[in-house]
Amino acid sequence: MTRIRSRLLTLEAVALLPLARLLVDRVPLKFWRGSLGAIVSKDLLGNPATSPEADRRLPSALARRVERAAAIVPFHTKCLPRAVTLHWMLRRRGIAALLVIARRRGENPSPDFYHAWVETGGDMLIGHCERSLYIPLMVIANKAAPGALPAER
Numbered sequence: 763m764t765r766i767r768s769r770l771l772t773l774e775a776v777a778l779l780p781l782a783r784l785l786v787d788r789v790p791l792k793f794w795r796g797s798l799g800a801i802v803s804k805d806l807l808g809n810p811a812t813s814p815e816a817d818r819r820l821p822s823a824l825a826r827r828v829e830r831a832a833a834i835v836p837f838h839t840k841c842l843p844r845a846v847t848l849h850w851m852l853r854r855r856g857i858a859a860l861l862v863i864a865r866r867r868g869e870n871p872s873p874d875f876y877h878a879w880v881e882t883g884g885d886m887l888i889g890h891c892e893r894s895l896y897i898p899l900m901v902i903a904n905k906a907a908p909g910a911l912p913a914e915r
Contacts, residue, residue, distance in 0.1 A: 763823055771824060775831035775847055782843040782850070798849055798861055799904040806860060807898060808884045818885065821859070824851050825880070825887040841889045845878040848888050853904035858882060860903055864896035 785794050795801075828848045832839045845861050852859040859882040866875050877896055879889025886893075 763819075768823070768827065771827040771851075772830050772834075774851065775824075775828045776835060778847040778850055779828070779831055779835055779839055779843060780837075782846040783837070783839055786840075786842050786846065795902070798846065798902045799853065800902065802860070802901050802903040804898045804901050806903070807862065807881070807901060808893065818883065820855070821852060821857055821882050821885075821887050824848060824855075827851075828888060842876075842878040845880045845889050848880045849902070849904055852880070852882070856905070858903065858905045859887070860901050862898050863900045863902075864898045866896055 825848055828844055828851070831847075832844055842863070849859060849861040859880050861878065861880050863876070863878050866872065866877065877889060877891055879891060880887045
């Protein structure tokens with residue numbers, strides 16, 4: 763990836779992060795979930811067959827650009843706005859991915875009780891965590907996937 767292309771991708775992420783944060787913080791999910799894709803079965807998680815793309819370089823590069831953008835914007839972003847931003851960027855490029863919103867196992871609420879990540883082909887791209895510590899609440903595919911429900915408007 764050229765230096766100019768890398769910077770353009772970072773600029774795209776810088777433009778999307780404030781929008782994602784605004785939506786996450788201020789607008790109920792039901793009004794913008796359709797921009798993410800369709801709700802799918804939790805059984806698709808961690809399954810390499812869900813993403814036939816052989817080349818993992820671009821999704822990984824996009825995740826790095828989102829993390830870079832999060833480091834330079836003048837506000838703090840948590841895992842969900844970062845995951846939403848990456849999910850939009852992957853969807854725009856036609857790269858299949860799953861956005862996962864989960865809660866930590868156990869009864870003790872902690873600062874990281876809820877978590878979000880994006881994965882493709884079974885690999886976590888952003889929001890890296892120990893998957894077994896979380897219970898998925900919602901899985902959203904950015905492309906049509908087997909078992910997908912129609913997107914709500």
